[in-house]
Amino acid sequence: MAHWVRYQRSGAAGFGTLEGNTITVHSGDMFNGATPTGERIALSEVDLLAPTEPTKIIALWNNFHALAAKLNSPVPADPLYLLKAGSCLTNPGATVHRPASYDGKVVYEGELGIVIGKKATAVSEDEAGGYIFGYTCVNDITAADIINKDATFAQWVRAKSFDGFGPFGPVVATDVDPATLVVCTVLNGDERQRYPISDMVFSAHQLVSRISHDMTLNPGDIICCGTSVGVGVMKAPSNTVDIVIEGIGTLSNTFVQ
Numbered sequence: 126m127a128h129w130v131r132y133q134r135s136g137a138a139g140f141g142t143l144e145g146n147t148i149t150v151h152s153g154d155m156f157n158g159a160t161p162t163g164e165r166i167a168l169s170e171v172d173l174l175a176p177t178e179p180t181k182i183i184a185l186w187n188n189f190h191a192l193a194a195k196l197n198s199p200v201p202a203d204p205l206y207l208l209k210a211g212s213c214l215t216n217p218g219a220t221v222h223r224p225a226s227y228d229g230k231v232v233y234e235g236e237l238g239i240v241i242g243k244k245a246t247a248v249s250e251d252e253a254g255g256y257i258f259g260y261t262c263v264n265d266i267t268a269a270d271i272i273n274k275d276a277t278f279a280q281w282v283r284a285k286s287f288d289g290f291g292p293f294g295p296v297v298a299t300d301v302d303p304a305t306l307v308v309c310t311v312l313n314g315d316e317r318q319r320y321p322i323s324d325m326v327f328s329a330h331q332l333v334s335r336i337s338h339d340m341t342l343n344p345g346d347i348i349c350c351g352t353s354v355g356v357g358v359m360k361a362p363s364n365t366v367d368i369v370i371e372g373i374g375t376l377s378n379t380f381v382q
Contacts, residue, residue, distance in 0.1 A: 128296040128374065129155055129259065131178075132171035143168065143296055156242045156258055156344040173217045176261060176297045177240055177345035182209040183336060184265055184285060188326050188351030195354055204327050204335050209265075209349075210286035214293070220379045221266060221289035229270030230358045231380065235310030235318045235368040238263040239329050239348040240297045245337040253333040256342070259299040260306070260329075262368040262376035263349045266290040269358070293347060298373040303329045310355065311367040318355035325350060 128143045140159070141150040148171065150164040155177075186205040187193055193200050215221060223231060242258025271284040285291075303322050310318035327335065332348055342348075359366070359380045368376040 126298060126300045126372075127259075128298050129176060130294075130296050131155075131174040131176050133174055134166065134171045138174060139171075173295050175214050175216050175292070176294045177347070179211065179214075179346045180343045181340075182211065182214070182291055182347045182349065183207075184209055184349040185327075185332070185351030186281075188332075189320065189324050189353040190326060191320065191324055192351075192353045193326070200326055204332055206336070207281040207285070209282065209291050213286045213288060213291035215289045215291060215378070217292065217295035217376055218378065219289065219292060220381055221292065223380070223382050224268065224287045227268050227271065227287070229268060232267050232269050232356050232358050233310060233312060233317070233364075233366045233380075234263075234265040234267060234352040234356050235308050236263040236265050236352050237261075237303060237306060237308055237322055237329075237350045237370060238293050239303075239333065239350065241333070241342045241344055241346040241348070243344055245333060245342040248334055248337045250330050250334040253330040253337075256333055256337070257329065258344070259297040260301050260303055260370075260373055261293050261297050261347070262295075262308075262370050262373055263291075263293045263347070264310075264366055264368050264376060264378060265349050265352065266292070266380070292376060292378045294374075294376055296374050301372055306370055306372060308353070309369040311369060312357065312359065313361060313365055317357050318353065320353035320355070322350070324353065 151159040238261040245256040
């Protein structure tokens with residue numbers, strides 16, 4: 126297993142593998158032939174960036190049996206998803222601010238993210254694993270009141286694409302079996318979500334295969350697997366949200382009203 130990170134140091138971006146508090150710097154392409162340079166730097170010397178630069182962020186809806194049962198929603202025959210704007214991305218540790226134009230409920234959604242490692246077009250489920258680079262932590266922040274504000278049109282993309290509403294990271298973990306993972310969301314020190322990825326309606330390989338038949342997936346693209354029960358509103362003036370997935374790491378961000 127490797128934990129890949131992107132970082133900024135002295136105004137320059139770089140990438141490498143993180144072990145403990147040390148980054149082994151690499152050169153080349155993270156997804157295709159990255160080579161260690163021999164340089165090692167302390168994590169404390171850098172600012173972590175979002176670990177990839179995706180061309181798109183795909184976010185699943187109703188992809189967990191437990192949440193479907195709670196909402197009394199039928200299990201979908203095909204993956205149900207939307208696209209979040211690339212401009213919503215922010216870094217691990219970043220502070221996310223309430224949009225000035227919105228005064229309604231803002232919720233956290235702890236999720237597993239699939240990171241694509243090579244261009245995937247119409248791949249089979251059996252082939253899909255070869256196109257997955259690794260997995261990451263996602264907080265799919267949502268302005269909940271916007272979704273159904275207009276009775277004629279569900280505004281999913283707008284609700285989920287405000288600046289800062291797409292933190293992910295801090296690492297991409299390779300050689301992980303997603304079916305063994307558990308997503309935990311902690312709000313201001315209180316655990317609010319804990320659910321197994323094995324409860325997904327569509328597995329990671331099924332998602333990559335099915336979505337790649339709809340659109341080409343590019344290296345660095347993120348598929349946010351959807352969330353399960355326990356989503357809630359961030360009510361405090363300042364909210365610390367940790368998305369914890371053992372085997373990957375902890376994504377921590379602050380949401381300020």
